Amino acid sequence: MTRSARSYRVGHRSGSHRSRSYRAGAIPALLVIPAVAGLAFLVLPLAGLVLEAPWGTLLTRLTDPAVLAALRLSLIAATSATALCLVLGIPLAWLLARSRFPGRRLLRSLVTVPLVLPPVVGGVALLLVLGRNGLIGQYLQSWFGVSLPFTTAGVIVAEAFVAMPFLVIAVDGALRGADQRFEEAAATLGASRWLIFRKVTLPMAAPGIGAGAVLCWARALGEFGATITFAGNFPGETQTMPLAVYLALESDPEAAIVLSLVLLAVSIAVLVILRDKWIRPAS
Amino acid sequence: MSLDGSIGLRRGSGFTVDIDIAAGAGETVGLLGPNGAGKSTALRGLAGLLPLAAGHLILDGEVLDHADDNVFVPPERRAVGVVFQDYLLFPHLSVVDNVAFGLRAVGVRRSEARSRAYASLQRLGMERYAQQRPGSLSGGQSQRIALERALITDPRLLLLDEPLAALDASTKIEVRSGLKEHLGDFTGITVLVTHDPLDAMVLADRLLIVQDGRVIQDGTPAQIARHPLTDYVANLVGVNLLRGTSDGTVVSLDDGGQITAASSHQGPVMVAFSPTAVSLHVDHPVGSARNSWPVKIRGLENHGLTTRIDLTGPPEVLADITPAAVADLGLSPGSRLWAQLKASEIRVYPG
Numbered sequence: 365m366t367r368s369a370r371s372y373r374v375g376h377r378s379g380s381h382r383s384r385s386y387r388a389g390a391i392p393a394l395l396v397i398p399a400v401a402g403l404a405f406l407v408l409p410l411a412g413l414v415l416e417a418p419w420g421t422l423l424t425r426l427t428d429p430a431v432l433a434a435l436r437l438s439l440i441a442a443t444s445a446t447a448l449c450l451v452l453g454i455p456l457a458w459l460l461a462r463s464r465f466p467g468r469r470l471l472r473s474l475v476t477v478p479l480v481l482p483p484v485v486g487g488v489a490l491l492l493v494l495g496r497n498g499l500i501g502q503y504l505q506s507w508f509g510v511s512l513p514f515t516t517a518g519v520i521v522a523e524a525f526v527a528m529p530f531l532v533i534a535v536d537g538a539l540r541g542a543d544q545r546f547e548e549a550a551a552t553l554g555a556s557r558w559l560i561f562r563k564v565t566l567p568m569a570a571p572g573i574g575a576g577a578v579l580c581w582a583r584a585l586g587e588f589g590a591t592i593t594f595a596g597n598f599p600g601e602t603q604t605m606p607l608a609v610y611l612a613l614e615s616d617p618e619a620a621i622v623l624s625l626v627l628l629a630v631s632i633a634v635l636v637i638l639r640d641k642w643i644r645p646a647s
Numbered sequence: 648m649s650l651d652g653s654i655g656l657r658r659g660s661g662f663t664v665d666i667d668i669a670a671g672a673g674e675t676v677g678l679l680g681p682n683g684a685g686k687s688t689a690l691r692g693l694a695g696l697l698p699l700a701a702g703h704l705i706l707d708g709e710v711l712d713h714a715d716d717n718v719f720v721p722p723e724r725r726a727v728g729v730v731f732q733d734y735l736l737f738p739h740l741s742v743v744d745n746v747a748f749g750l751r752a753v754g755v756r757r758s759e760a761r762s763r764a765y766a767s768l769q770r771l772g773m774e775r776y777a778q779q780r781p782g783s784l785s786g787g788q789s790q791r792i793a794l795e796r797a798l799i800t801d802p803r804l805l806l807l808d809e810p811l812a813a814l815d816a817s818t819k820i821e822v823r824s825g826l827k828e829h830l831g832d833f834t835g836i837t838v839l840v841t842h843d844p845l846d847a848m849v850l851a852d853r854l855l856i857v858q859d860g861r862v863i864q865d866g867t868p869a870q871i872a873r874h875p876l877t878d879y880v881a882n883l884v885g886v887n888l889l890r891g892t893s894d895g896t897v898v899s900l901d902d903g904g905q906i907t908a909a910s911s912h913q914g915p916v917m918v919a920f921s922p923t924a925v926s927l928h929v930d931h932p933v934g935s936a937r938n939s940w941p942v943k944i945r946g947l948e949n950h951g952l953t954t955r956i957d958l959t960g961p962p963e964v965l966a967d968i969t970p971a972a973v974a975d976l977g978l979s980p981g982s983r984l985w986a987q988l989k990a991s992e993i994r995v996y997p998g
Binding site for chain 2: 543546548551552554555556557559563567570
């Protein structure tokens with residue numbers, strides 16, 4: 365059986381089929397040039413960043429108090445924003461994925477608006493609503509004495525606003541793709557809806573939630589427009605890494621390169637984590 | 648303990664299910680029918696996963712669902728256990744936590760739930776799998792765990808949805824006899840859904856034959872095998888079923904031909920006989936059998952130890968003979984033969 369199958373295949377290889385399939389898979393020369401140019405366009409700037417980096421002084425640069433402060437603030441703000449997104453975004457995703465009400469599809473598109481909105485517009489919108497004289501901000505100020513703009517909390521709010529759609533979309537997809545019969549099985553075993561959500565729905569959607577959280581965190585870490593508009597640019601308080609990069613470019617280009625390198629490293633790390641754990645290459 | 652249900656459900660595209668079901672303590676009722684007949688839909692109604700569109704469901708005097716009175720007890724508050732077709736063991740929980748799930752759900756403390764679940768695994772001789780994920784279990788083991796998970800909270804009604812369909816033929820026989828034993832010990836009511844007549848015959852005390860969302864016959868497996876009411880049921884339980892009009896012992900069949908039975912009847916009747924009662928001969932047989940007629944082979948189908956042969960008539964019948972006989976007689980589709988049937992093998996009943 366194996367022999368005949370093998371000889372069959374060999375026969376094919378020497379026959380006309382091979383050259384025909386070869387031609388079908390070949391890339392027209394006219395496409396090769398723009399394809400290579402496109403690749404270079406995407407990769408060369410990043411390669412330049414790595415090449416231009418002041419490797420000799422990298423360590424001292426990284427331990428510079430100003431850089432460390434920006435790094436620390438960025439990590440705290442992005443992590444807090446991700447936590448906020450998880451607390452608000454998972455229930456929202458559940459609502460979108462599982463409940464049935466009129467206008468659900470409209471709501472789903474609304475949720476994704478921050479994804480395509482210029483972040484600076486998001487910052488303006490946040491100022492209008494949560495600013496000191498904003499629709500809600502004025503009551504936050506007069507009732508609780510809380511003011512969000514130009515504070516670290518404001519950074520977190522701005523980052524969460526921009527990053528939450530990433531989480532909601534990922535979790536929504538995971539919940540919609542999950543086999544709901546497991547939840548039915550849990551119900552027949554006597555589990556309340558809340559218990560089912562905690563013990564069955566959430567754990568089974570965990571890979572999707574994890575992927576969404578990582579994407580959300582990476583987006584928050586790189587947030588610039590909404591942050592600088594809503595929270596300003598105060599070192600140690602609201603100056604995150606991307607803001608520090610932008611500012612350093614004027615005064616100290618080497619510092620800007622070092623900070624950029626850190627952000628690039630984080631981005632690549634995120635890709636690697638996602639690829640190994642959650643994103644199965646479609647091959 | 649009693650179950651009294653009138654299960655009225657609607658599925659998309661105008662399909663309706665209307666099944667009356669009643670059972671007493673310790674009884675196993677089998678819903679037998681082809682795929683898509685509405686059996687599993689009915690089971691979802693019993694479990695509370697689908698509210699009834701019409702009818703009622705009363706278990707032990709407690710109204711679980713009543714379409715007219717707007718009463719509906721959700722699945723988590725019903726004393727009902729379900730074993731699903733592909734078992735649906737939680738893939739993220741260990742085997743012991745799967746079994747303990749129902750206990751945890753009703754508020755038993757974690758340590759106690761675990762130890763009770765572990766004890767039941769020991770009883771099954773499966774304690775070495777306690778910490779493993781269910782993905783590492785075989786089909787038969789998964790079925791045992793799913794059954795144990797459903798039974799640990801002492802349900803009064805146990806629902807089994809095609810419990811053996813996911814198993815391969817060799818494990819099926821063993822798991823089926825194990826399941827039979829378990830159902831024998833179970834004091835509550837069991838409702839079993841299957842499309843496999845043998846599973847139904849072996850496991851159920853009483854059968855409801857379901858077709859197009861309706862019960863077309865109701866009785867013990869033996870009753871139904873002896874007196875199938877439609878061609879479908881006859882086929883299902885492997886019985887030739889012919890309709891005709893009887894005058895004395897001679898039955899004139901509706902589709903042509905005559906059969907002489909041992910017993911005497913008057914008026915419309917059904918004639919039933921096993922495919923094994925039909926013998927095949929190359930030449931016109933001479934002998935004691937009163938029924939012999941020329942036939943042509945329409946098709947042959949192997950069923951393990953026997954070959955079922957589809958014969959044109961009239962009357963058209965099924966015959967079961969051994970593969971050796973098929974070879975000896977050189978049978979193939981289109982072969983012309985004589986069929987013979989002993990009157991003593993024929994059952995006639997008014998229909």
